[in-house]
Amino acid sequence: MKISKEELESLQLHDETVELAANLIKVNGYVILEGVLPQEKVAELWEAFKASMDWFIDKHGEEIYLNKKGFNEGTNHLGIFLPFAPPFNDPLVIEHPFALAIIDRILGMDYAVTLFSSNTSLPGGKKAQPVHPDYGTRFGDLCKVSLPITDLVFNIPLVDVHDGNGPMEIWPGGTHLLPDYYYGPNGPNPEELAPHMHSIKVHMPAGSILIRDVRMWHRGTPNRSDEIRPNLALIYSASHRDNTVQIPQETYDNLSERAKHLFRWQKIGYPVIEPTHE
Template identity: 30%
Template sequence: VHISVTTDELRAKKLSPIHLEETVKAINEDGYVIIENVVPHEPLDILKEKMDQDSEILIKSEKWGGAGHLHGHLQQGPPPFAPYVFSEIVANPFIIQVSKALFGEGIFNSFYNGNTNCPESLKQPLHMDGKHLWPHLEVSHPPVSVVINISPTDTNEENGSVELWPGTHLIGSTPSPMTTEIEETRRQIIPPIRGNAQKGSALIRDVRLWHRGVPNQS
């Protein structure tokens, strides 16, 4: 689900009740949502310039990270110091609003990091970023944690937008690593989609949602 933020919402720095309801519903049912145009481009441009420089150092050192530690995937966090920490990113009002709607007061950022998908990258194994608290329940529990992916540039199939498997956050008993048989069985029920997002968008996903990095062909 994509939520297009209106001019009035941008001015108020919060989603309308209808958009907030649609956002929470999408996260609960599909496991993800993409809210468009909620992060200003100026801080993203500053951050991207610095992170591109850091990426070159990591690539030359072959400091591959993420699921499988495969070629082309960097576990690369934004610099946690001035002048590269922006409230529009680390304390984005739209993301805070959605997080409070999901979890209530007392929310916090437990992991300030990121993933960089480099050209000629390999396909990651299918995985989750977090586990179920009670994996054997017949009905899975509501979200307890989400991942926020903010796009500093347009992401699409060509440059390796993330592969997402809708609804898989509700599947409790999931072995790790996931087998080809499990993957193909799920594909017949609901196939994966790509998390294509415009610059300044926020992809919010349940930590239990199946996903993986795929080759960046740019």
């Protein structure tokens, strides 16, 4: 979706825009708001992310690159928990008005952040990830019906994403609407079905917002370029899940009331972490 100049300047979506975006997620499994973050904010996040990645590779590079076939089974995809500190905890990241308006429409008002992380496709990947949803079944083999959306992934790409630098491939239009037990070990195998189904590779300019149902089938693809392809990644959840985010008390006290509510389930009063492998 392309957002109007008026909406970008006011940081407020028209009600019909919110309704369209929410319905696209419900029906298709995802929506993209193209290039909505200011370029200067994207540049600031990109520089900070590169510094964090350089630090991480300097500390863990040997164990990551030890296998000549690549890491993470040759996909060279790396998830890193980010420190809850500027610029990663900027309001335009953790409580972007566009994203919250859409998520409010789907999850209500009482959800929270349950993941504060990133996903990066590094150069040199030998193969794509397996096709998968991010979360499994809620009720094992017992539930034969499709459940409401309870968790939404929020991504911000820090570079333009195109075919050459490891875009996410998705299977939209129904893979998030399967009966609950389909997401368990006794459900259909996405790897067997996906080659016979329609998929698209998600291209988007830096600073876009991608919101998707965690159940939608997807995979990371190999990065054929010479530069990393990073996404910031948060999950907003209507039910309590993980509490991996460490937030110093002073930092938490200085958040907006909405941000405090969003991070209320996390580790308040703990020191900021260093970039850490998921």
